[in-house]
Amino acid sequence: MLNMNSILLCPHGGVVRIISSNLKVKVAGAPAALVTDQFLISGCPFQIPIGVGTKPSPCVTVKWITNDLRTKVGGIPSVSRNSVGICLTVEQIPQGPVIIVSTQPTVKTQ
DSSP: OOBTTOEEEOTTSOEEEEEOOOOSOEETTEEBOBTTSEEEEEOOOOEEEETTEEEEOOOOEEEEEEOOSSOEETTEEBOOTTOEEEEEOTTOOEEEEOEEEEOOSSOOOO
């Protein structure tokens, strides 16, 4: 199960910050991450080529495509290492899957 201390990256190395609205359930001392939370990305260096130059097109957020099916907090599904998230630009253009580097090791979800 992901919590606010989990480490996630965009495919280009940008860091994902989890801002949780969950005030009820903590996992390993930090709020459990829910599919409805904000997953904000900073430091993504991605650029797309245009003509003779490039245009910045950084990943800025994560949209979860799959989440935990059985584990919920207040009726809202949690997210875990098995969940699939897509990193998006400000224009909502998919940039690739979020990379889950580390999670808390104590709670497993489905």
